[in-house]
Amino acid sequence: MNTLSDDLEVAAAFHGETCPGQVLGVRLARAGLAQIGISDPVADRKKLIVFVEIDRCAADAIMAVTGCRVGKRNLKVVDYGVMAATFLNLESGRAVRVVAREESRALAAGYAPGVEGKYEQQRRAYTIMPEKELFSFEEVEVSVPPEDMPGRPLSRVRCESCGDYVQDKREVNAYGTVLCLACARGGYYKRKS
Numbered sequence: 545m546n547t548l549s550d551d552l553e554v555a556a557a558f559h560g561e562t563c564p565g566q567v568l569g570v571r572l573a574r575a576g577l578a579q580i581g582i583s584d585p586v587a588d589r590k591k592l593i594v595f596v597e598i599d600r601c602a603a604d605a606i607m608a609v610t611g612c613r614v615g616k617r618n619l620k621v622v623d624y625g626v627m628a629a630t631f632l633n634l635e636s637g638r639a640v641r642v643v644a645r646e647e648s649r650a651l652a653a654g655y656a657p658g659v660e661g662k663y664e665q666q667r668r669a670y671t672i673m674p675e676k677e678l679f680s681f682e683e684v685e686v687s688v689p690p691e692d693m694p695g696r697p698l699s700r701v702r703c704e705s706c707g708d709y710v711q712d713k714r715e716v717n718a719y720g721t722v723l724c725l726a727c728a729r730g731g732y733y734k735r736k737s
């Protein structure tokens with residue numbers, strides 16, 4: 545396993561700064577990997593899928609430490625707005641959800657005596673605080689459907705409304721009409737016509 549300071553350096557380079565979220569994300573990723581028995585995420589990349597529940601600083605740190613990427617399909621952003629991530633070992637089936645404890649914010653000051661400001665206190669404290677104070681852990685079950693697994697696309701169909709091609713079974717079959725999700729449910733964008 546990389547040292548904590550190696551991982552912090554990699555994460556800072558990837559994210560652009562060493563903010564408290566980077567430190568917390570790095571610690572969270574290291575804890576999660578350890579929980580599922582993966583010490584070298586590069587060598588074991590085919591065994592690993594990570595589900596990140598937030599799209600903030602810590603998500604970048606988790607990507608940097610695990611090497612998992614959206615484009616490799618081994619990083620899933622499931623945006624619940626919760627500072628948590630689940631680490632799945634595909635070989636053993638073991639999955640552990642790691643959640644940042646709310647209490648850790650208040651405890652940070654005690655781990656950074658004489659340091660002014662919450663930002664700097666948290667940045668330093670999160671480096672040294674025991675894992676048990678930073679996170680709670682729960683064993684969970686995660687099943688990844690074939691169409692979400694890494695590898696070649698399983699299907700490719702055309703939306704009968706807009707004509708876009710849809711891969712990996714993301715389409716909707718509405719009473720016999722094949723639609724993309726945007727046409728079926730309304731998209732995040734509106735067409736200007």
Ligand SMILES: [Zn+2]
Binds near residue numbers: 561563565566601
């Ligand atoms: Zn940041």
Ligand SMILES: [Zn+2]
Binds near residue numbers: 703704706727
């Ligand atoms: Zn469509």
